[in-house]
Amino acid sequence: TNSLTTVWRLFKHLSEDQQRYEKQLIFEHPAFVKLCQQLLRDSRRMTRGDLVFSLHAVVNLGVPQNTLLVQTLVRVCQEKLNQLDNRCISVLATTLAGLDKDKNVSALQAGLQLLVEQRIPSIRDIFTLQNLMKCMGKDAPVFLKKKLEMAVLKEIDHLTFPNALRVFFALVAMNYCSIPILNACSKKIQENIHDAPFRQLILILEACHNLQYRNVKLFSALADYVNSTACLWDKRQIILFLSAFETLGFQPSELMGIFAEKVIKDPEFLNLKDLLIVLRAYSRLNYVPRGQKHLFFETLHSCLNKYLPQISNTELLRAVYSLCILGYLPHRALDELLQKDSRDELLLSDDLYKEQKEVMLRHVKACMELDSPSFTKPAFVPTENFSSLLSLNLRKAREALIELLGDENMFQQNVQLPYKYRIDFEIRMDSDRRKVLPIAATDDHADSSVQRLAFLFVPLSAFCVGTTHPQGKLAMKKRHLNKLGYHVILVLNKKFQEMTNEDAVEFLKGKIYSENAFNFSEVTMQDNN
Numbered sequence: 001t002n003s004l005t006t007v008w009r010l011f012k013h014l015s016e017d018q019q020r021y022e023k024q025l026i027f028e029h030p031a032f033v034k035l036c037q038q039l040l041r042d043s044r045r046m047t048r049g050d051l052v053f054s055l056h057a058v059v060n061l062g063v064p065q066n067t068l069l070v071q072t073l074v075r076v077c078q079e080k081l082n083q084l085d086n087r088c089i090s091v092l093a094t095t096l097a098g099l100d101k102d103k104n105v106s107a108l109q110a111g112l113q114l115l116v117e118q119r120i121p122s123i124r125d126i127f128t129l130q131n132l133m134k135c136m137g138k139d140a141p142v143f144l145k146k147k148l149e150m151a152v153l154k155e156i157d158h159l160t161f162p163n164a165l166r167v168f169f170a171l172v173a174m175n176y177c178s179i180p181i182l183n184a185c186s187k188k189i190q191e192n193i194h195d196a197p198f199r200q201l202i203l204i205l206e207a208c209h210n211l212q213y214r215n216v217k218l219f220s221a222l223a224d225y226v227n228s229t230a231c232l233w234d235k236r237q238i239i240l241f242l243s244a245f246e247t248l249g250f251q252p253s254e255l256m257g258i259f260a261e262k263v264i265k266d267p268e269f270l271n272l273k274d275l276l277i278v279l280r281a282y283s284r285l286n287y288v289p290r291g292q293k294h295l296f297f298e299t300l301h302s303c304l305n306k307y308l309p310q311i312s313n314t315e316l317l318r319a320v321y322s323l324c325i326l327g328y329l330p331h332r333a334l335d336e337l338l339q340k341d342s343r344d345e346l347l348l349s350d351d352l353y354k355e356q357k358e359v360m361l362r363h364v365k366a367c368m369e370l371d372s373p374s375f376t377k378p379a380f381v382p383t384e385n386f387s388s389l390l391s392l393n394l395r396k397a398r399e400a401l402i403e404l405l406g407d408e409n410m411f412q413q414n415v416q417l418p419y420k421y422r423i424d425f426e427i428r429m430d431s432d433r434r435k436v437l438p439i440a441a442t443d444d445h446a447d448s449s450v451q452r453l454a455f456l457f458v459p460l461s462a463f464c465v466g467t468t469h470p471q472g473k474l475a476m477k478k479r480h481l482n483k484l485g486y487h488v489i490l491v492l493n494k495k496f497q498e499m500t501n502e503d504a505v506e507f508l509k510g511k512i513y514s515e516n517a518f519n520f521s522e523v524t525m526q527d528n529n
Helices: 002-012 016-028 030-045 048-061 068-079 086-097 103-122 126-136 142-154 161-174 179-191 198-210 216-228 235-248 253-265 272-284 293-306 313-325 331-337 340-348 354-370 392-405 472-483 493-498 501-513
Strands: 412-416 422-429 451-458 486-492
Touching: 002 016, 002 030, 002 048, 016 030, 030 048, 030 068, 048 068, 048 086, 068 103, 086 103, 086 126, 103 126, 103 142, 126 142, 126 161, 142 161, 142 179, 161 179, 161 198, 179 216, 198 216, 198 235, 216 235, 216 253, 235 253, 235 272, 253 272, 253 293, 272 293, 272 313, 293 313, 293 331, 313 331, 313 340, 313 354, 313 472, 331 354, 340 354, 354 472, 392 422, 392 451, 392 493, 392 501, 451 472, 451 493, 472 486, 486 493
Parallel strands: 451 486
Antiparallel strands: 412 422, 422 451
């Protein structure tokens, strides 16, 4: 056992190329063959620790799972399972996590799961607990995950920074979002953020995405740290941070401002892959640098033009779509995209993303018309009721509007507009915003004195995390509805549904008759759930 574990400790610190070379030398060495034969003979007489550590070393050195040696050690572990102490259980769980499921492995895993369930109350070591969490994995039954969660929470006051990271990642392996544990780990990570290397910071953000965990304080602390040390990071490392934040829907505004300046000063470092990531991040998070908007767009457009000869049609569509969301029309790239051959290839391709491409292309064409400097607000916008059926989450709003306005003829619901835009409710008012007008009275003619209000009941996910700053798609829709002559009122649907009926009526009354109704004033929201 000592020989095997020593070989494994030396082996695991080598590079991949060195490991391949050394592995061949080890397997061909006559002493290794004799060692394995002796291990096979003596396996049933070994102590529990030697048995478990020998299996761990053999498996990690790459001895095939279907060999007599590995299968025998697995069977002997099953026979001696009840003799194992907590440390041995932890090592065995780690080993089994690296094996494919076969008859012997599945039987041992089932027995180990039962043993872990019995032993959890006696385990006080967080390192052992997180290891068991990681090794039990996402297939562990929910009751076992809950027992592990409770055991960790009992020891949470003794959490160190390294263990906080381990527990954080163990929850990902178990695919289990425990808010109390994640909050405790997040607090410890924030306190020690300067000790975390680049790779761990990225993994933390990826873990939050995988667990659908949104902690504004943690994201802000990570963004502030990267922002304050931006001069120490490679530009491509910052791009990876921006990509991770974009996936989470969190806007690190100061970092995005600093990076935009770097792009303007030296755009040459952006390869095509980097450019596409940057465009996606800035468009989804709806960020435009103050005072340098046009220069930033021109720089990105110039970079995109450089790659036009080699870019695929799908990548070109995504790049153009990103710039259009931000309100910028990249004319040369648009010409390239809308050539018949390119358009046909995009729409005729029979892939999983065909429908997504069609939607993106439709939005691009809408931007070309509505965001063009030559576009003028139409005197009359044709509308139609898309359907009389309302989704469940809009019925409360409908009832509140009827109570407030006295008649369902005073508003329209599910309104379909040109460019395939849809609004939840439309209300028309006089020029002073004092009186709501019947829909029928203003339906068939253009009247510049009529003010049109568009209510959009939107989910929390339509905003950047922790704010009411709309993400790119919502910002584009709001901009385009403004161009069509609507005053857009955004309502956070989750908060509206939580209101009493009386509060809902008062809320809508304030939005309809208030002059400041179009400013989305609730700026900060905590969403740790």
